[in-house]
Amino acid sequence: VPTTPLASQTIGAAFVAKVMTVGEQTVTLGIWDTAGSERYEAMSRIYYRGARAAVVCYDLTDSGSFQRAKFWVNELQNCEEGCRIYLCGTKSDLLEEDRRKRGVDFHDVQDYVDEIKADHFETSSKTGQSVDELFQKVAEDYVNFTAFQVMTEDKGVNLGQRNSPYFYSCCHH
């Protein structure tokens, strides 16, 4: 007998494609919303294999969820070398209502984010706070990082040549 109401949980994963603009480029992010519940742990791995970015979410009011987020960060760092990590604190609207609801000290999170070389956002699905900024950063980093990779993996590009096509290389059309 399930101990939590299954109807509100993600089972497996949900997919959405989000078209973004970065400068003059169009990038289509393929976003998998994987299940956070431990019972779907093995299944989540199937979806993030080969991912270039991962948004690891925790509830800003729940310190336990921050510990679970750390577990996923470790997993990603061990298994997905090319995957950039974005740590995302959710439900920031609850903190606006009452600051005492913060479950994890802001500076502790910041220290952790610096240590793992990730970005950190505090978002709210309810008010939409910082959600667009988060996905914009994911898209921008993807474009910039891919352009950088092309330059370093290839024979090399004269960085002084600003009009080099490598600066405008596109990932998805």
Ligand SMILES: Nc1nc2c(ncn2[C@@H]2O[C@H](COP(=O)(O)OP(=O)(O)OP(=O)(O)O)[C@@H](O)[C@H]2O)c(=O)[nH]1
């Ligand atoms: N106040 C507030 N509540 C939120 C917010 N986001 C989610 N919730 C609530 O938190 C609960 C869980 O939200 P979900 O989006 O189902 O959480 P989840 O992490 O995707 O859960 P799984 O599908 O099991 O992975 C629901 O009751 C939501 O209404 C938010 O930004 N603000």
